[in-house]
Amino acid sequence: MKATIVLIANNEAENYGKKLMLEAHKAGNLGFEMARLPQHVSLKQPFSIPDLVQFEEFFDQFAKDIKPVAVKFKEVTIHPSKVLGYPSGCMSISAVKSVELTDIQNNLFWRLEERFGRCPAEHDDDYVFHMTIAIGGAPYVNYEKAFIEMKKKDYQKAFVFDRLGLLYYDDDSIKPGTYFCYKVAEI
Template sequence: MKATIAYLADASTENYGKQLMLSAHKISGTGFEAARLPLHVSLKQPFIIPGLKEMESFFDEFAKGLGPVEFVFDSLQIYKSNVFGYDSGCLSLAVRQERKLMEIQNNLFLRLEKHFGECPADHDKDYSFHMTIAIGGTPFQEYGRAYEEMRRLDYTKRAVFDRLGLFYYDSDEIKQGTYFCYKTVELEEKG
């Protein structure tokens, strides 16, 4: 089993992302797999956990130290993806790399290692913060078609993330239907 921790979008940002998700689908049939999870910015990619109960306790403690954050989206991105076992694509909004976000991620990595030992995950060293709006569902060339039409828009937008989510993966391989947002915590302003 695996888990990950992510900032979850507030209602306004969730609505914005879902509008983009629908636009991509209408252009090229990308589907709604990205809607399986709340729209989010991951702090770490899925990693193996010893047990859900222990991970939940860690998550609750980690969340206590965080407040809502504001990120800035700055562009639409396209990637090839075979996360579901077939060649497809991913459309996401790039999040401006901000020092505060990197510090939160580094703090999470340190605390995970202290609590669980090594917790390796894909892209631990080269992760680019983003919010996925479409993944899987159609061949990559269809993603290219959606990207070409949608990339002309201005994506520079401030977005608020006011909750933290604990995602649970029932399988060590990420397969459709084996993961969900197990728990959310509303983050309170720190001051």
């Protein structure tokens, strides 16, 4: 099993992200796989956890120690992705790497290692903060088609992320239908 901790968007950002999801779908027939999760900015990519009960305890304590954070977005990006087990794409809105986001992430990494030992995940060293609006559901060529339309928009907006989410992955290969937002905490 895997898990991760994410910053969850306030209602304004959630609605914005869902609107972009629909627009991207209409432009490229991308589907709505991303609708399975709330709009969020990950603090770490999914990683193996030893026990959900222990990890939930960790999550609860971590949530008590952080505050809401404003996230500024920059631009739409796409890249090929096989995260769901088949070739497809991922469309995201990249975020400015702020001191606040970096501090929360560094604190999470330090506390995870202190409690559970090494918890490696993809992109631990080169993670780019972002909010995903589409993943999987279509060939990459559809993502390229949608990107042509979506890049015409202005994404320079800021939103408050005022909740923390615990995402749970029952299948280590992250197949569709095997993951969801298990728990949410106000921060």
